[in-house]
Amino acid sequence: MRSLLVIYNQATGPKASTAAASKTPLPETVLRACGYSVAQAHNRVQAKTLIGDAEASVLHVPLSDIREWGTALLQWKAVPLLWWCSDETAAESLEACEDNVMVDGILTPSMKAQEVHWALHFGAKQCFERQQWLDERKQLLSRIEERKWIDMAKGILCEIKNISEAEAYDLLRKQAMNERKRLVDVATSIVNVYQLLQEQKQRKGAKRP
Structure with a gap:
């Protein structure tokens, strides 16, 4: 797995980041440093266009937005969905922490290359099992x-x-x-x-x- 799609929404996009949040490395910066090819999407039109070349999606959004994004992404392509848990997205997700969140794994800005690799590896496995369960249910x-x-x-x-x-x-x-x-x-x-x-x-x- 080498091609990743990082998805922002309006609140978490780089242009909307606060001064405090800007001190935290952005997902694409960390992932590219780990050797991954990264594309970015800031809306559904961009995501639908770019998802075809991606092997996994990294959602840099609050937990409350993940279900909506996940549902849309899985209609276009079945790929692992990982949440980028930064200080910003974690703070915006306090009220949603008890929700049944549809993600296959979590990535954080402090992760090293090997940690990212294994998170993506197990995320892909979780995605496969989830898709298999959905197919069996269907x-x-x-x-x-x-x-x-x-x-x-x-x-x-x-x-x-x-x-x-x-x-x-x-x-x-x-x-x-x-x-x-x-x-x-x-x-x-x-x-x-x-x-x-x-x-x-x-x-x-x-x-x-």
Whole structure:
């Protein structure tokens, strides 16, 4: 990992730094001294443009801003998110210290090259595990959603054809094989058609005097 993207917001940008904060080395200064290639972004447009070449993002923002930034960054590219904990950002984060912060690691201005290296290494590992968990969660939710449609379709077939759930499932599976479609797609189609027919019946019933 050699290419990093340092992200500021308006409050923590170099131009907005106070005299006290200016005594603390900026993230890009420390990271470049450690041998890393560093790009800087001060808004979402710049971050979206630069994130493609970055292997990790270093957020020089208060903790309260990390969730918003993290959500946006992960939509563009899944990279480790590390918080730059300086005196300035730490002071601005006192009220957010109990929040569930979405970061993979912390960097500080006092870190030496080896410490930065290992923080980034473990941050990358944490990012991979977090992404794996998110993928597994997405797959689980997808399977739950598919099961909902299949169960609904089975119920409709049981009602219309007066058959058991096992027979309804076999019917769904055979139709999916014949049409070369996924089981859930066939189930969804059956449910949608049934609901449409029910709505039409209700409208016709409402029009009768």
